[in-house]
Amino acid sequence: MKQQGQLLRFTTAGSVDDGKSTLIGRLLYDSKSIFEDQLDAVANTSRKKGHDGIDLALFTDGLRDEREQGITIDVAYRYFTTLKRKFIIADTPGHIEYTRNMVTGASTANVAIILVDARHGVIEQTKRHAFIASLLQIPHIIVCVNKMDLVEYKEDAYNRVMYQFEEFSSKLLVRDIRFIPISALKGDNVVNRFENMSWYQGAPLLHTLETLHISSDINKIDARFPVQTVIRPQSESHRDYRGYAGRVASGVFRVGDEVTALPSGFTSTIKSLDTFNGSLEEAYAPMSISMTLTDDIDISRGNMIVRSNNQPQASQDIEAMICWLSRDEAKPRTKYILKHTSNEESAMVKEIIYKIDIETLARKNEDKTLKINDICKIKIRTTKPLMIDSYRENRTTGSFILVDSNTNETVAAGMVVS
Structure with missing residues (x-):
């Protein structure tokens, strides 16, 4: 039965200390998807850190720097299986300087789980991650209102976050948004239901993930x-x-x-x-x-x-939405290598059409700089025509990356809009 389950890829996102790694640790622990040697290793590390019980976040914070600092830096991939479905988890960092890693983790996801601290509500990083999920056309967003134990499991705190997110998300192109109040630390509504939030009538997170209908994002028409x-x-x-x-x-x-x-x-x-x-x-x-x-x-x-009867657009001038990933600001007329499917061509950024204000989703036409984590619409010119489709129609032929030809650093991820 396990081998027959449909594969679901989901990414976790949210601001710093919203509990992403703890949530995944709770999912793995309560669904009994942890091997004994892993459990022993994490238990030993937890004791060394002075914790009374097992620190669930350590199941995903696998890098030495992450364990020492208590944060997630790189995208951590984890795999687990239940009787109903197989899962691949991309645990992405919450720090704003690692937003580019969230783009990496979300690029192939079917579902985005966005954690919001019930005490702090929707903040800028929450909006940034929600917008990226929308930009990457992730069809399902599950908003987990976490740390409900720290607000005494009050329904009013949950409703406040839900209202804030709904107000912002009304401007996004996402088909399905769901809300679940949870306590990743205590386990409420992650795998099992508890009586602490009897006012919530929905399903726990794992049951939602197991039963969510996932349609293929592969374009079946354009060969x-x-x-x-x-x-x-x-x-x-x-x-x-x-x-x-x-x-x-x-x-x-x-x-x-x-x-x-x-x-x-x-x-x-x-x-x-x-x-x-x-x-x-x-x-x-x-x-x-x-x-x-x-x-x-x-x-x-x-x-x-x-x-022959169904051909893509061939163009040297490409308009695209991009997320700038490099710490170095983009320089005018700099030559980059554009990698698109199996093709590589020299390219340069001709024009920054507008940038997105993450707080309001307004377009900023006057700002013509490109800095790390900026999301903007640009015009690129390549040395030879590329065979492209819009990202909305075809995620494979509508996406690309820009690479610095001098340092070989990936500086931007892009999605063709026309």
Whole structure:
């Protein structure tokens, strides 16, 4: 039964000390997903730190610096399974200087769990994380109003946070937002219900995660196949084989389909779809395959094979929403490497169209600087056309990263808007 469960990826976010790591530790501990050696190691560390019981946050704060400082720095990935579903957790940092790590953890998530301290309510970092979740088109947000034990489990405290978040989130493009009052430290409404909050009639967090309907975010209509490498075997029996290997980004390809190679524009027909286990009649995302064509076309890494009647936009001028990840401010006319699917091209930021004020979600048109954690709409120009779709239509062909060509640092994550 465990092996048959659907996989759900979720990320945790929130401000500093809102209890993200403690919440995940409570999920793992109460769902009995901790190995005995892990439990013993954390128990020993907790005793050394002078805690009376087990410090649940230590189950995720695995780095030495995190354990010493008592904070989460890097994105910590954890895996656990229940009878109903398999889970991958991305525990992201709460400090504002690590907001870029939240982008990393949330980029593949189905659900974003945003923790809010019941004492402090919705603050700027809460809004920042909610906006990033909306920007990345995470379809479900679960707002966990944590530390209810510190406000005497009062319903008024929970309602105040819920009202604050609803007022802000009305401006976001999120289909489903749910609220759960919890105490990660005590365990209320995490895995089990307790009588401390009998006024709450909803399900605990784990039950919500187990029963939440998750639809695939893979575009099944637009067939896109970025080529990673060309396979030319040297063996005598396969000397005439020329296969284009890669991972199907979206859509479905079938033997006999007419396809177009971009950016050249040459057309051909699919001859075979090959895998390690043999040939297929059709291939779909996210399968890794080798595609052969009936015609000998010059195709190399970074090119894209698409169906002839459904092609992406080819453009050198790209408008995108980005999150600036680098500690160094962006410099005008600086050359970057733009990595998009299997393609890499030189690029520069032509224009900062506007920045987002996280507090109000207003557009700031006068500010033309790019600093760490800034979220803004920009215009980029590349040396050669890229085959792109909007991020809203296709998360794979609509996303990219910018890399500093001198330091090899990833400076921005972007989502194509047109």
